[in-house]
Amino acid sequence: MFGRSTSTRRQLAIAAAAAWLLCPGPASALDVARLSPDDTETLHAILQALEPSITAKQRAGTAALLTWEELYEPLPPAQRAFLDAFRALKAASLGATAHFFGEPAAPPELVPVGPQEVVKDGAAAPLDPQYLPRPVLSAYRRMMDAMEVDLGTRLRVESGYRSTAYQLYLFLFYLPKHGGSITETNRFVALPGHSEHGYPPRQAIDFINEAGINGEDHPEEFEALPEYRWLEQHAARFGFALSYPRDNPHHTAFEPWHWHYTRETGNRSRDSR
Numbered sequence: 001m002f003g004r005s006t007s008t009r010r011q012l013a014i015a016a017a018a019a020w021l022l023c024p025g026p027a028s029a030l031d032v033a034r035l036s037p038d039d040t041e042t043l044h045a046i047l048q049a050l051e052p053s054i055t056a057k058q059r060a061g062t063a064a065l066l067t068w069e070e071l072y073e074p075l076p077p078a079q080r081a082f083l084d085a086f087r088a089l090k091a092a093s094l095g096a097t098a099h100f101f102g103e104p105a106a107p108p109e110l111v112p113v114g115p116q117e118v119v120k121d122g123a124a125a126p127l128d129p130q131y132l133p134r135p136v137l138s139a140y141r142r143m144m145d146a147m148e149v150d151l152g153t154r155l156r157v158e159s160g161y162r163s164t165a166y167q168l169y170l171f172l173f174y175l176p177k178h179g180g181s182i183t184e185t186n187r188f189v190a191l192p193g194h195s196e197h198g199y200p201p202r203q204a205i206d207f208i209n210e211a212g213i214n215g216e217d218h219p220e221e222f223e224a225l226p227e228y229r230w231l232e233q234h235a236a237r238f239g240f241a242l243s244y245p246r247d248n249p250h251h252t253a254f255e256p257w258h259w260h261y262t263r264e265t266g267n268r269s270r271d272s273r
């Protein structure tokens with residue numbers, strides 16, 4: 001009896017190990033506090049393998065529209081499984097409260113924001129092409145028309161819509177810069193499915209001003225801008241709200257440049273634009 005249960009247990013253990021080999025348990029295998037040396041090696045290999053295709057999309061101005069197929073295409077199965085593990089991660093499991101939006105049910109209808117530039121050291125520098133749902137682009141333009149009347153300047157869209165696949169790429173890209181800590185990276189870059197940039201009903205825009213100030217390294221620089229104070233006073237009138245104020249309960253860093261559209265961008269608002 002005893003012997004039989006031991007062998008059953010051994011068979012179960014072998015079966016479990018085989019199942020794990022066939023389908024490596026994703027999220028649970030990742031150490032969210034700090035990637036294991038093996039996972040760090042895999043991450044670097046993936047970033048290297050993706051470099052050519054991502055750079056090509058960035059040059060073409062379509063990186064923000066990256067599809068899952070395009071992301072996975074250059075990678076062997078083991079590296080695809082590694083990406084799957086990240087896709088399965090939920091911010092809640094990191095002790096963060098970022099909302100899980102999931103992915104848009106259908107590919108969103110997006111329009112290009114159009115050519116944009118900032119002036120750096122006296123020279124015009126073009127920004128990467130950006131895309132927004134049409135109602136959000138209209139509301140943004142109305143808001144900037146009003147800002148220009150008041151301040152004589154407009155904010156640019158440094159980042160608008162970003163596909164969930166591109167969001168995952170960005171997360172992986174920034175992960176080594178935060179010591180391989182998924183938990184720490186998540187304070188600055190949302191996990192795929194958790195970003196307002198990839199969720200048109202709550203579309204986010206990261207603003208940058210005419211002089212190229214975006215607050216990325218020093219949020220207080222953006223916070224000190226007259227444009228930011230103007231947004232605080234007037235953005236709600238145009239349907240925009242600040243997502244991550246100082247000391248927000250989401251364990252997300254203060255992001256004075258990141259505002260989201262608060263009105264549903266479905267068919268009705270499209271019809272009534």
Ligand SMILES: [Zn+2]
Nearest residue numbers: 204205206258
């Ligand atoms: Zn943002």
